[in-house]
Amino acid sequence: MLRGKSVGLRAIEKEDLAQLLEWRNNPDLRQYFREYRELNHYNQDQWFESKVIRDPNTIMFAIEELETQLLLGACGICYIDWINRSADYSIYIGSNNTYIDQHFARDAAEILINYAFSELNLHRLWCEIYEFDVMKKEMLENIGFQLDGRHRQTHWSKGKWNDSLFYSLLTSDSH
Numbered sequence: 001m002l003r004g005k006s007v008g009l010r011a012i013e014k015e016d017l018a019q020l021l022e023w024r025n026n027p028d029l030r031q032y033f034r035e036y037r038e039l040n041h042y043n044q045d046q047w048f049e050s051k052v053i054r055d056p057n058t059i060m061f062a063i064e065e066l067e068t069q070l071l072l073g074a075c076g077i078c079y080i081d082w083i084n085r086s087a088d089y090s091i092y093i094g095s096n097n098t099y100i101d102q103h104f105a106r107d108a109a110e111i112l113i114n115y116a117f118s119e120l121n122l123h124r125l126w127c128e129i130y131e132f133d134v135m136k137k138e139m140l141e142n143i144g145f146q147l148d149g150r151h152r153q154t155h156w157s158k159g160k161w162n163d164s165l166f167y168s169l170l171t172s173d174s175h
Contacts, residue, residue: 004107009061023094063108085123100135117171126168145169
């Protein structure tokens with residue numbers, strides 16, 4: 001387990017899948033995800049088998065509160081490009097519909113960054129969010145991510161087209 005101040009990152013277990021599925025299907029949370037449909041247990045199992053277990057370019061973690069060992073959310077680095085040392089950065093807190101906060105999410109975010117740069121020797125983390133995702137935008141900027149640019153009108157949500165914002169963090173940006 002990778003430990004921070006209040007959370008730990010551990011391997012996702014099969015026992016976590018039902019809770020993760022509930023969070024992924026929660027409309028309050030899903031609006032921020034790339035999900036476009038309601039997922040079922042088969043979808044969740046396939047994701048676990050194909051991405052979490054078998055994909056060498058995806059490393060996912062369960063976020064667990066250290067004090068209580070309660071599952072809080074998930075995070076990971078995906079689409080790892082081992083040659084160019086770059087990866088997509090993903091994180092959310094599903095517990096209590098939190099999504100992103102400055103306590104658990106921030107702690108998990110910093111653990112994941114340290115792991116990506118110090119343990120995996122990655123050079124660049126990037127993240128795509130939608131323009132209405134104010135909580136993640138603030139967190140990313142607070143931990144050093146910089147806005148690289150935007151893709152216009154990529155995502156239909158809340159009755160209108162929304163832009164995608166692309167952020168990145170380089171090893172030279174952190175610490």
